[in-house]
Amino acid sequence: MPDSPRRAIRASGASRLPRGFFAQPTLELARALLGCRLVHETEAGRLIGRIVETEAYLREDPASHSFRGRTPRNASMFGPPGRAYVYLVYGMHECFNVVSAAEGVGEAVLVRALEPLEGLQLMHARRGTSDVRELCRGPAKLTQALAITRAHDGVDLVRGALRIEAPERGFEPARIAQRPRIGISRAVDAPLRFLVAGSPWVSRP
DNA sequence: TGAGTGATTGACT
DNA sequence: GTCAATCACTCAT
Numbered sequence: 316m317p318d319s320p321r322r323a324i325r326a327s328g329a330s331r332l333p334r335g336f337f338a339q340p341t342l343e344l345a346r347a348l349l350g351c352r353l354v355h356e357t358e359a360g361r362l363i364g365r366i367v368e369t370e371a372y373l374r375e376d377p378a379s380h381s382f383r384g385r386t387p388r389n390a391s392m393f394g395p396p397g398r399a400y401v402y403l404v405y406g407m408h409e410c411f412n413v414v415s416a417a418e419g420v421g422e423a424v425l426v427r428a429l430e431p432l433e434g435l436q437l438m439h440a441r442r443g444t445s446d447v448r449e450l451c452r453g454p455a456k457l458t459q460a461l462a463i464t465r466a467h468d469g470v471d472l473v474r475g476a477l478r479i480e481a482p483e484r485g486f487e488p489a490r491i492a493q494r495p496r497i498g499i500s501r502a503v504d505a506p507l508r509f510l511v512a513g514s515p516w517v518s519r520p
Numbered sequence: 521t522g523a524g525t526g527a528t529t530g531a532c533t
Numbered sequence: 534g535t536c537a538a539t540c541a542c543t544c545a546t
Binding site for chain 3: 380383386387388402403404405406407
């Protein structure tokens with residue numbers, strides 16, 4: 316009996332993204348990440364969600380943490396592409412970013428929402444909700460659901476317990492919409508938010 | 521050194 | 534719809 320296609324991909328390592336994937340321009344990466352899978356292998360089990368919403372934060376971008384230069388907090392943003400940038404916001408919520416652009420350039424892509432794929436029971440327990448729609452619909456919700464903390468700041472997302480994998484073969488987001496970003500007070504009109512149009516999993520339609 | 525702010529969420533009116 | 538929670542960081546004394 317032959318393996319399923321998905322299993323074959325996993326077994327061959329084909330779902331792993333090449334490091335160069337993360338080196339593409341930040342805007343293109345923000346779009347390309349839609350449909351990819353965020354995977355976290357934890358001791359309690361494997362947690363997986365499909366990325367359905369992202370926001371780009373660029374150099375020379377007043378809304379970006381990197382705008383005023385490198386600090387201990389945002390140092391990961393200036394690291395090599397394909398790393399994680401995790402920070403604390405409002406004193407209690409953690410947000411997960413994929414670092415992009417060359418080392419020394421402070422750009423990243425914020426992951427705002429996921430479609431839960433695997434480890435749903437663990438996510439429910441971590442989030443304290445029985446509503447599947449509320450598991451990963453928001454940047455701080457998804458970090459809580461997938462057990463992502465500031466301890467993951469700077470980790471390599473190409474390989475390791477926390478990583479990003481390519482979409483299943485043949486999978487493509489139906490339609491991609493581009494909108495202004497959410498929750499910021501500077502550069503509010505720049506259409507740097509990307510989402511899977513019509514997806515019920517995005518933080519705001 | 522102290523005040524102000526923030527890439528959010530959930531509880532409450 | 535409004536608003537509090539809570540702390541790292543920035544900026545102005």
